[in-house]
Amino acid sequence: MKLQKIYLKNYRNYDDILLELNNNLNIIIGDNAQGKTNLLESIYVLAVTKSFLSISDKNLINFNSRYSMIKGIVDYNGSYDELELLINENGKVVKINKKEIKKLSDYISKMNVILFSSDSIRIFKDSPSCRRKYFNIQISQINKIYLANLNNYNLVLRQRNEFLKIININKESDMNYLDILNDKYIGLSIVIYNFRRKYVDLVNKYIDDIFSSITGLEGLKMIYTSNVSNLDKDMFKDKLKSNLSREIQYKITFIGPNRDDFYFDLNGKNLSLYGSNGQIRSAVLALKLAEVKLFTDVLSDTPILLLDDIFSELDIDKRNKVIKYLDNDIQTIVTTTDIENIDKNVRNKANVYKIENGKIISREII
Numbered sequence: 001m002k003l004q005k006i007y008l009k010n011y012r013n014y015d016d017i018l019l020e021l022n023n024n025l026n027i028i029i030g031d032n033a034q035g036k037t038n039l040l041e042s043i044y045v046l047a048v049t050k051s052f053l054s055i056s057d058k059n060l061i062n063f064n065s066r067y068s069m070i071k072g073i074v075d076y077n078g079s080y081d082e083l084e085l086l087i088n089e090n091g092k093v094v095k096i097n098k099k100e101i102k103k104l105s106d107y108i109s110k111m112n113v114i115l116f117s118s119d120s121i122r123i124f125k126d127s128p129s130c131r132r133k134y135f136n137i138q139i140s141q142i143n144k145i146y147l148a149n150l151n152n153y154n155l156v157l158r159q160r161n162e163f164l165k166i167i168n169i170n171k172e173s174d175m176n177y178l179d180i181l182n183d184k185y186i187g188l189s190i191v192i193y194n195f196r197r198k199y200v201d202l203v204n205k206y207i208d209d210i211f212s213s214i215t216g217l218e219g220l221k222m223i224y225t226s227n228v229s230n231l232d233k234d235m236f237k238d239k240l241k242s243n244l245s246r247e248i249q250y251k252i253t254f255i256g257p258n259r260d261d262f263y264f265d266l267n268g269k270n271l272s273l274y275g276s277n278g279q280i281r282s283a284v285l286a287l288k289l290a291e292v293k294l295f296t297d298v299l300s301d302t303p304i305l306l307l308d309d310i311f312s313e314l315d316i317d318k319r320n321k322v323i324k325y326l327d328n329d330i331q332t333i334v335t336t337t338d339i340e341n342i343d344k345n346v347r348n349k350a351n352v353y354k355i356e357n358g359k360i361i362s363r364e365i366i
Helices: 036-048 118-123 128-142 144-169 175-203 207-215 233-242 244-250 277-299 316-323
Strands: 002-011 014-020 025-029 067-076 079-088 091-096 099-101 113-116 220-225 261-266 304-308 332-336 351-356 359-365
Touching: 002 036, 014 036, 014 359, 025 036, 036 067, 036 079, 036 113, 036 128, 036 304, 036 332, 113 277, 118 128, 118 277, 128 144, 128 175, 128 261, 128 277, 144 175, 144 244, 175 220, 175 233, 175 277, 207 220, 207 277, 207 316, 220 277, 233 244, 261 277, 277 316
Parallel strands: 025 332, 025 351, 113 304, 304 332
Antiparallel strands: 002 014, 002 067, 067 079, 079 091, 091 099, 220 261, 351 359
16 A cells, blocks of 8 residues: 555644655655654554554644644555544544544554654553553554454453442442453453464564564564463453452452563563663564564555654664665655665655655655
């Protein structure tokens, strides 16, 4: 799939902008704080309806405006969809070909994106909830059934936690209701666990070879930890029962995918705890490139690759090794403050756009 055009109205520092993109490589150049990352963010938001920079959607609206709009034309090998996302004080609305879509699971996956930014590295240094959020988005892009199950899981989890609070206050509460919730919770938990485990298995098919080609080091894998691994329904039920008194005391569920975590393992070493910043950066980059291959295999179509100022933090040797992965079949959008950070032979095949204060001030199509 290719993003042919992206149109922004009142989005962050963009008042009104239309950008036509190359099917292969697009380079966005400009000084810091001119809007390069905002442009990549808008493509990401159009795809998954969430920002990788902001918690609140209101931050995406231009300071002097009451709404923000993103539109994109996506080419699926000759067939086209117009995707639209509108954000205002009442929330957000998504449309496909001008028709409003009520369920996000029917919208997400219409455009698949893989993003690498400095924020991507932070995910693997922050709390487990950040990593769960990340993998939830990635898996949802390639399987709408996962997103539907995740939404149902989160609903039952909230209901269960609310009932734990009630039991904490009133020990005479109807425990039959908890049994009903537990049955739903166990079934959904096992489904979520299996989706996540399969996704990590697919990542591990590619990640070590890519990491090795970039760094010369071998032995990288993604580890998925869960307190429900290898549990059948009866074992899960017993585990919930044995933890019930503690869960009532703290009014929260301790067993389930809500406690899952993910980390990079390099020859037995957890990189989040013991790796250097450079190793973590290379591992995250290898993950992103592995996901490009994974998405392509699963969907039989290529995702769109977004690289935010990646080359400034890599030495020349690593830059050249990464460039070889920028396959001509994969639409890639790269931001940089210095065009010289990108090999001349590479940029000669690209569309190059210069951004200044939320405007395209020059465009060079080679």
